[in-house]
Amino acid sequence: MSFSNDKAIYLQMADRIADRILNGEFLADQRIPSVREYAVSLGVNANTAVKAYDSLAQDGIIYNRRGLGYFVAENAADRIRQSRRKAFFHDALPEVFRQMCLLDISITEVDKHWADYSAATEQQTNNDKL
Known part of the structure; x- marks a missing residue:
């Protein structure tokens, strides 16, 4: 994935996950890639992926199941x-x-x-x- 300069990378990453939810690639209560998997797939630092996931979680788009990973929220x-x-x-x-x-x-x-x-x-x- 190439990133633009007009928006923070972690926000672009969050947008990409949101796009995949809208496209039906990730459904409600479905596990999404781990922070590490997502970071590696995009060639970014894991801390950047953490910020993307934190942003999505704060917006109620995903939620964390301790020890299991992140999942798509019901009304995401x-x-x-x-x-x-x-x-x-x-x-x-x-x-x-x-x-x-x-x-x-x-x-x-x-x-x-x-x-x-x-x-x-x-x-x-x-x-x-x-």
Whole structure:
């Protein structure tokens, strides 16, 4: 995994775990990789992975079973989705609207691109199931 410079590495690592939860790779009450396994898989210091897991635990996304490791919390996907939606509407969407105004892009154009994207994504999902 390559890391960007605009966000702390441990937060990017936490985001990656959250993405995997949202994608259904990790389900509620399922064990996730150990801190050491995760650190080694990404080529980072174990302390950085600890910070990522601590962040996720503080947000109620994962929990620790002493001696067994970390597990996905019951409502993790809902918590992640709610948090990210809030951030999207507060931070990202205003910038999208600003760019749309600067570039004279209508919501109708965006809607068309969204429909095309959705259709392509659905087609890919159907192909993956075959």
